Amino acid sequence: MTKQIHLAAHFPGVNNTTVWSDPASGSQIDFDSFRHLAQTAERGKFDFFFLAEGLRLREAKGRIHDLDVVGRPESLTVLSALAAVTTHLGLAATVNSTFNEPYEVARRLATLDHLSGGRAAWNVVTSFDAFTGENFRRGGFLAEADRYTRAKEFLQTARELWDSWAADAVAADPESGRFLRPGGVAPFRHQGRHFDISGLFNVPRGPQGHPVIIQAGDSDEGREFAASSADVIFSRHSKLEEGRAFYRDVKRRLAAYGRRPEELKILPAVTYVLGDTEAEAAERAAEIRRAQVGPQTALYFLEAVWGRDLSGYDPDGPLPDVEPNLDEGVSRGHAAFRRDRGELVSKWRALAEEKNLSIRELAIEVSAPQTFIGTPRSVADEIDHFVQADAADGFIFVPHLTPGGLDDLVDKVVPLLQEKGVFRADYTGPTLRDHLRLAPRTQNRTEETS
């Protein structure tokens, strides 16, 4: 059966994918930038617009890492404003489960769901590091091994709060003089390892019941959490074979929770470059990579893995001859570099030797080359193939420019996907659950009792 593709738009982030130095690049914080990107995604009939979150500025060698965009506003506030200038587009906020409280997050997401007419989504992330924790009153209080037990209990508690209001709880009946239908709001009581709370929730049930839940972790616990509790996975697996292995692995886990494979959509983060010919696209892609990985960024990549100050090395020269310092991290707040650094150094050395690469050339080669490069036709074909081959259910597109970075995708590639009959010509329902073809979420199920 031909699968329908799901598409989402990621606002350019605080990493080197975003080319803020390009003359076409606009503000990362003005509302007009968010509005332009969201309205472009809606014009393309995308499922949702996605905002990432980082709760502490990245640092390198004790200073702010200021080569990439630094600073960003808070997601739920931005999405609430976008709800007023969009009508169908889903609005996905990344909100951490380690440094927040369920009552407050549940309130804010239910509010966004109301304001947007059922378009809210929550990307539940589980920040691991005490470095981020220092920004919060309780410091790095959570051991890494506990972050998913807290995330799971956090989400379960939020679901209990959302479920404490019946869909028809508000009667507003002048005859009886009662605002609420008797029994329409139940008290909640949650007693668990991480939360012990009771009372009455104060936001009526949102149009979707529960917002769409997104999960972005990749560890075994992360995948299990997604299989038990999420509607969407935001994955890093954007290469065909790797994507298929991830897809098989996660979809296979769903049965244990009484769920069907189509109840969890897998959407890798991807990037793209278009040209009128394949050669033009490839040339543009190489230019963008050089803008993304300047000499200082190349050194930073290596320093993060080597655990050493490498500022004495020439970015256009060979790889450092010193051994990595695996006890030290010089980069803080950057998730990508925290595991297997020794192995990575050996792999990079072998690659640089084989292809005779300088530090900068190596960094360009190993750090996230664009996923789809080609003409609108070849990119549309590749996107479709990726989904039909069960390497994904769709994609979260990460543009390199703010705010015009998705314009050509929407104008040139989306119509071809629509022509193929693999992407919607128009929205068929008002809510994000409708776009994702997910059933309304009304009941706590297996995840809560397991």
Ligand SMILES: Cc1cc2nc3c(=O)[nH]c(=O)nc-3n(C[C@H](O)[C@H](O)[C@H](O)COP(=O)(O)O)c2cc1C
């Ligand atoms: C594609 C992707 C996007 C992510 N986006 C964010 C983010 O915006 N904010 C954040 O704090 N963590 C983000 N994460 C980190 C994860 O939520 C999680 O904390 C991290 O991957 C570690 O979990 P793991 O050990 O299960 O992989 C992202 C992870 C992935 C794979």
